[in-house]
Amino acid sequence: MNYSISIQKNKNGWLTGQCEQIPEAITEGKDIDDLMHNMHNAINEALEIRKEDFLEKHKGEISTRRILYLPDEKKRVAKTFKRERLHA
Numbered sequence: 001m002n003y004s005i006s007i008q009k010n011k012n013g014w015l016t017g018q019c020e021q022i023p024e025a026i027t028e029g030k031d032i033d034d035l036m037h038n039m040h041n042a043i044n045e046a047l048e049i050r051k052e053d054f055l056e057k058h059k060g061e062i063s064t065r066r067i068l069y070l071p072d073e074k075k076r077v078a079k080t081f082k083r084e085r086l087h088a
Helices: 032-057 073-087
Strands: 005-009 015-019 026-029
Touching: 005 032, 015 032, 026 032
Parallel strands: none
Antiparallel strands: 005 015, 015 026
């Protein structure tokens, strides 16, 4: 899945990022690579907390669980673009 990150430079010169799709995933880094590494961890932690909260809230109600794998969005968009260009 792809996530959009809003990035700002803070007072101490570091970068602060917040995930637009998961607002509770906020972190900072000394440069863009450090920020993106930290954001990867922040998103994973936020998703794990959401999962735990969901399972606790619905404890005893869930009879089965399945994993849904979504196709890579970039590949889907590229295939759509190629088809549109062929028909143009």
